[in-house]
Structure formats: structure tokens, C-alpha cells
Amino acid sequence: MNALDLHQVDRIHGQGNAAVHALRGLTIHVAAGELVAVMGPSGSGKSTLLNLAGGLDRATAGSVKVDGVELGDLSPKELARLRRHKVGYVFQDLNLIPALTAAENVSLPLELDGVRRRPARAAAEAALAEVGLVDLADRLPADMSGGQQQRVAIARAVVGDRSLILADEPTGALDSETGEQVMRLLRDRCAAGVATLLVTHDAAHAAWADRIVFLRDGAAVDDTGARPVAESLLTGA
Amino acid sequence: MSIPHGLLALLRHGPMYGYQLRAEFEHATGSTWPLNIGQVYSTLTRLERDGLIEPQATDDEGRQRYALTAAGVSTLGEWFAKPVTHADRPRDELAIKLALASTTPGLDVQAIVQTQRVATMRRLQDLTRLKQEPGDVGGLAWSLVLDHLRFSAEAELRWLDHCEGALLKAASAERTRPPVLEDAAAPEPTEERAR
Ligand SMILES: Nc1ncnc2c1ncn2[C@@H]1O[C@H](COP(=O)(O)OP(=O)(O)OP(=O)(O)O)[C@@H](O)[C@H]1O
Ligand SMILES: [Mg+2]
Numbered sequence: 107m108n109a110l111d112l113h114q115v116d117r118i119h120g121q122g123n124a125a126v127h128a129l130r131g132l133t134i135h136v137a138a139g140e141l142v143a144v145m146g147p148s149g150s151g152k153s154t155l156l157n158l159a160g161g162l163d164r165a166t167a168g169s170v171k172v173d174g175v176e177l178g179d180l181s182p183k184e185l186a187r188l189r190r191h192k193v194g195y196v197f198q199d200l201n202l203i204p205a206l207t208a209a210e211n212v213s214l215p216l217e218l219d220g221v222r223r224r225p226a227r228a229a230a231e232a233a234l235a236e237v238g239l240v241d242l243a244d245r246l247p248a249d250m251s252g253g254q255q256q257r258v259a260i261a262r263a264v265v266g267d268r269s270l271i272l273a274d275e276p277t278g279a280l281d282s283e284t285g286e287q288v289m290r291l292l293r294d295r296c297a298a299g300v301a302t303l304l305v306t307h308d309a310a311h312a313a314w315a316d317r318i319v320f321l322r323d324g325a326a327v328d329d330t331g332a333r334p335v336a337e338s339l340l341t342g343a
Numbered sequence: 344m345s346i347p348h349g350l351l352a353l354l355r356h357g358p359m360y361g362y363q364l365r366a367e368f369e370h371a372t373g374s375t376w377p378l379n380i381g382q383v384y385s386t387l388t389r390l391e392r393d394g395l396i397e398p399q400a401t402d403d404e405g406r407q408r409y410a411l412t413a414a415g416v417s418t419l420g421e422w423f424a425k426p427v428t429h430a431d432r433p434r435d436e437l438a439i440k441l442a443l444a445s446t447t448p449g450l451d452v453q454a455i456v457q458t459q460r461v462a463t464m465r466r467l468q469d470l471t472r473l474k475q476e477p478g479d480v481g482g483l484a485w486s487l488v489l490d491h492l493r494f495s496a497e498a499e500l501r502w503l504d505h506c507e508g509a510l511l512k513a514a515s516a517e518r519t520r521p522p523v524l525e526d527a528a529a530p531e532p533t534e535e536r537a538r
Contacts, residue, residue, distance in 0.1 A: 293475075309464065309467055309496075309500045309501075310467070310493070310497055312464070312467075313467040313468045313470070313471040315468070318464055320457070320460070320461070327457065328457060330464050330465050330468065
């Protein structure tokens with residue numbers, strides 16, 4: 107079973123003249139243990155795709171399944187539970203809670219999910235150590251650099267027992283060394299069976315993926331996993 | 344790529360015979376530019392003719408070894424000292440292909456760009472996998488060659504994005520060109536002349 111299945115998904119933002127067709131008939135599957143990167147120009151629908159996969163937004167048409175569960179069939183409460191339990195999310199704008207320390211930000215999803223404070227704190231510290239931030243566990247986001255905040259957001263997404271990690275430009279503010287460290291971390295999670303969908307503009311980071319899907323105007327135009335078919339581009343040839 | 348200079352550089356370590364040179368060359372460059380043994384021998388013949396290397400006494404197994412001459416050492420030193428100029432590099436087929444494609448009527452240049460993008464991305468994936476492989480396959484020399492190949496692939500992908508942007512811009516300029524231009528080029532009204 108795939109960790110994530112999108113089948114013929116449409117997402118139209120707004121209505122009437124203002125309607126934006128952000129996704130058109132998009133079909134994407136991510137197997138457990140697979141790392142899939144999504145690339146495409148600004149506005150091609152990458153964040154919309156991640157929002158649908160994470161149950162933060164609903165498809166206008168088509169099917170979105172996480173671990174075989176159709177998200178469209180879930181109540182808001184069930185959806186929130188699935189999000190906390192199964193999905194780790196790195197947002198394009200990070201979304202750290204300013205009043206909480208790094209460790210509190212990372213342990214929050216576990217505590218919301220019923221894990222006791224002490225084991226949650228231990229798991230948070232382990233995740234922070236993996237992104238090289240163990241010394242900053244008690245800092246507030248405002249007192250950290252952009253790259254450090256980004257790594258806290260990554261630690262929050264990979265902490266605990268998630269089956270799906272969705273990461274929107276997680277390496278944007280990182281230098282190449284730290285970016286590579288994050289890619290290695292995501293690869294290790296995949297080796298342990300987690301499925302990851304990664305949005306990035308950086309080809310060097312996308313190249314860590316098993317497959318790269320190219321989005322254009324809300325549709326997948328190519329997939330490096332598909333074998334190439336050479337055909338003539340000249341008519342009459 | 345300069346095979347003669349590559350062989351001279353390897354001989355700087357001491358005398359070697361043909362198969363040994365080929366093995367050392369491939370070790371240092373991670374088999375990126377595979378050499379066939381015929382190329383090695385013909386290059387050795389030329390280097391000997393030019394006085395840059397000289398044959399040594401054959402080894403126990405009767406293999407012909409070569410050593411650098413003083414002239415060979417100085418040629419090698421000059422090669423290392425000089426920057427690689429643009430003229431030393433082979434013509435870039437991809438740049439030529441896209442340049443010509445952009446002027447060939449009825450061709451979907453964006454499709455060419457996308458096909459190339461997928462191919463180059465696959466190559467970057469392969470190179471990245473090699474980079475992740477544990478252990479020291481070719482040592483520092485190979486790892487530097489590998490980094491060069493990765494950075495070149497990245498640069499090519501950036502250039503393809505740039506080409507696509509330029510093509511889209513050119514296409515939309517084409518569409519929005521004011522019709523006035525065509526009117527100006529149109530022949531005079533025929534009524535005037537008919538009179
Ligand atoms: N809430 C919304 N209301 C209206 N339009 C939206 C909304 N969210 C996204 N869009 C539009 O949908 C399209 C896809 O947006 P999306 O954020 O998915 O792009 P993206 O590929 O993530 O771009 P970027 O690389 O800039 O982050 C864009 O045209 C965007 O303007
Ligand atoms: Mg986005």
C-alpha cells in the first residue's frame with residue numbers, strides 16, 4: 107500500500123472570474139520508504155499539493171489517500187488526529203510557535219497526541235540533535251537564525267512515528283553543508299520506511315530523491331522515474 | 344580532455360607500463376573518461392617521439408615501462424601552470440542544439456528543454472548516489488572529479504531554466520507585437536496606382 111495516493115486531483119481556489127485552477131487532474135503516488143521531490147516554477151501548485159496531502163486543504167475533485175485512508179471521508183476531528191499522528195509537515199513559512207522554545211515546538215505534536223511530557227521532551231531533544239541543534243533546545247525562535255529556525259521546523263516534522271513527511275522548501279535558508287545534512291536525515295527516515303514528499307527549487311537537493319516529479323500549471327509534466335521514450339520532434343521526419 | 348598530459352602526470356609518480364597507466368588514470372577519474380589500451384599505446388608512442396618520455400628496461404615479466412624525460416617534466420609543469428582556456432574545451436553540443444532549435448520553424452523548443460532537463464536531472468541523481476556511497480572508491484582525486492560533474496549538471500539545469508524563461512518571454516513578445524508594424528510593411532493601397 108502506498109503512504110500517499112493522489113488520484114486525478116483538481117483544486118480550484120476561489121470562484122467565477124477569480125477562480126484559480128491550482129491543480130488539474132494530478133495523480134501522484136508515494137510508496138512507503140520512498141523519497142519523491144517535486145519541482146516546478148512558482149505558482150505551479152507545489153504548496154497546494156502538499157496542503158492537500160497533509161489534509162490542510164480539501165480537493166475540489168479527485169481522491170487523496172494517506173495510508174489508504176480517503177481524507178475526503180474524514181470528519182474535521184478525524185482529519186486533525188490523522189495529521190498529528192501520521193503526517194510531519196515542514197511549512198514554507200516554518201510556522202514555529204513564537205512563545206515556545208525549540209524543544210517545546212518539537213515536542214508539541216507528540217504531547218497533543220497523548221505522549222507524556224518527559225518522553226516527548228526526550229524525543230524532541232533527539233530530533234534536535236539530528237539537525238545539529240541540541241544546544242539550542244531552550245531558545246525561543248526569535249533568538250535563532252533563519253537556518254536554525256528551519257532546522258527546528260524539520261525536527262518537529264520528523265519527531266515521533268510518522269509515516270508521511272511533507273516538506274515545503276525545507277532547505278531554503280540553509281547553507282549547502284547543512285542542506286545536505288537535512289537531505290541525509292530525510293533519506294535515513296525513508297530507509298526506515300517513512301514516505302517523504304519534498305518540494306524544492308534546488309536541483310542538488312532534489313537529486314537525493316528516488317524520483318523527481320515536474321509540475322507545470324498544476325499538472326505533472328514529467329517524472330524521472332518513468333523511463334524515457336525518444337520520439338521525433340520534427341513532423342515529417 | 345588531454346590524454347597526453349594525463350599520462351605525463353601519472354608518470355611523475357615513477358615509471359609505469361601501459362596497462363598500469365590506464366588503471367591509474369581510471370582510478371583517479373572514477374572511470375569518467377574510460378581509456379582504451381590502444382589510445383594509451385598510441386599516446387605513449389607520440390610522447391616518446393616528442394622526447395617527453397623514454398622507455399626503461401623491461402620488467403621481470405617483459406613489460407615495457409616508460410619514464411618522464413626532463414623535457415616531459417617541463418611540459419607537464421607548463422600544463423599545470425596554464426589555465427584551461429575556452430578553446431581547449433570541446434564545443435558544447437547542447438548549447439548548439441538549443442541555439443539552432445530556437446531558429447528552426449515549427450519546433451517545440453520547450454519540449455526539447457524539458458527532455459534535456461529530465462535527462463540531466465537523472466544524471467545528477469546518479470552522481471548524487473555515487474557521492475553517498477560509503478567507502479573511499481577513488482580517493483580525493485575521484486571525489487573532486489565527481490563534485491565537478493555534479494556542479495556542472497546543476498549549472499546545466501539552471502541554464503535550462505533560464506533558456507525556458509527566455510523562450511517564453513520571446514514567444515509572448517511575438518504574440519503581443521503591435522499590428523502597426525505589419526501595416527507599415529504592407530504595399531500601398533492599389534486604388535492610387537490604378538488611377
Ligand atoms: N488560497 C488561495 N486562494 C487563491 N489562489 C490561491 C490560493 N492558494 C494558492 N493560490 C494560487 O494557486 C496557484 C498555485 O499556488 P501554490 O502556492 O501551490 O504554488 P507553488 O508552486 O507552491 O509556488 P511557490 O514556488 O511560489 O511557493 C497560484 O496561482 C496561487 O496564486
Ligand atoms: Mg509554495
